[in-house]
Amino acid sequence: REEAARYVVPVPLLGMLVSGSAALQVLPTNPVLTGVLKTLASGEAVLCAALHESGQVDGVTAVQRDGQWQLTGQADRVPLADHPGACWILAQTEKGMGAFLFDLQAVGIQRQRQTLTSGEYVFALQLDAVAASELALDGDAVTLVQRAELFGMAATAAMAVGVCAEMTRMAAAYGSERKQFGKPIASFQAVAHLLADCYIETEALRGVTQ
Numbered sequence: 001r002e003e004a005a006r007y008v009v010p011v012p013l014l015g016m017l018v019s020g021s022a023a024l025q026v027l028p029t030n031p032v033l034t035g036v037l038k039t040l041a042s043g044e045a046v047l048c049a050a051l052h053e054s055g056q057v058d059g060v061t062a063v064q065r066d067g068q069w070q071l072t073g074q075a076d077r078v079p080l081a082d083h084p085g086a087c088w089i090l091a092q093t094e095k096g097m098g099a100f101l102f103d104l105q106a107v108g109i110q111r112q113r114q115t116l117t118s119g120e121y122v123f124a125l126q127l128d129a130v131a132a133s134e135l136a137l138d139g140d141a142v143t144l145v146q147r148a149e150l151f152g153m154a155a156t157a158a159m160a161v162g163v164c165a166e167m168t169r170m171a172a173a174y175g176s177e178r179k180q181f182g183k184p185i186a187s188f189q190a191v192a193h194l195l196a197d198c199y200i201e202t203e204a205l206r207g208v209t210q
Contacts (some may be wrong), residue, residue, distance in 0.1 A: 015116045020046070020080075021040060023147040033130070045086065046104075047088075048080045048087045048088075049089070050075035050087055051148060059089040060072070061090070061091055062091035062098055062100055069098075069133065071102060072182030074126050075087075077116070077123075079122050083141065087101070087102060088135060089102070090145050093138075096138045097138060098137045098141050099134060099145065100136040101133045101135050102132040108128040108129050109126070109128075110125070111128055118188055161206045164201070164202040172195055
C-alpha cells in the first residue's frame with residue numbers, strides 16, 4: 001500500500017482490495033461469496049463495501065420474504081458502484097444487525113454520483129427491495145464492519161506514508177540538482193532543515209502506521 005501511493009497507482013486499492021474484500025477473509029465458506037471472489041480475482045468484477053449510511057434515522061433495513069433477503073434504504077459514498085460486481089453492507093433486521101451481499105446491477109438500485117474533496121467519484125445508492133445474500137448476523141456482522149474500517153484506516157495511513165516519502169525523495173533530489181550561488185540549494189541550512197523535518201515526520205508516521 002505504501003509503494004502504491006509512492007507512484008499513485010491507478011487501482012481501487014482502498015475501496016476494493018482493502019475495505020471490500022480483506023475484511024471478508026474471516027467469514028466461513030459461502031458459495032455466493034466464493035463466486036464473487038473468483039470473478040474479482042479474474043478482473044471481471046469489483047467487490048466494494050457500503051460503510052457509510054445516508055444519515056437517515058432508519059438507515060438500511062433487511063427483511064426476509066419467501067426465504068430471500070431484501071434491502072431497502074440508502075447508503076452514501078460507495079466506491080466503484082458504477083462497475084459490474086457486488087457490494088456488502090450492514091443492515092438492520094428484525095432481530096438485530098446483519099451484513100449482506102448484493103449485486104451492484106440488481107433490480108431496485110438507483111445511484112447518484114458524488115464527489116469527494118479529493119476529486120474521487122463515489123455513489124449514493126438508493127436500495128428498494130434489492131435481493132441480497134446473508135454474510136453474517138448480530139455481533140459477527142458488527143465485527144465485520146469494524147474490521148473493514150480498521151483495515152481502511154491502516155491502509156490510508158500507509159498510503160500517506162508512501163506519498164510523504166516520495167515527496168521527500170523528490171524534494172531532496174531537486175535540492176541536490178538545483179543550484180544557487182554556485183551551490184546546490186540542499187546545502188543551504190534553511191532548505192536542509194526543511195528536508196530533515198520532512199524525513200523525521202515521515203518516519204514518525206511510518207512508525208505509527210506499523
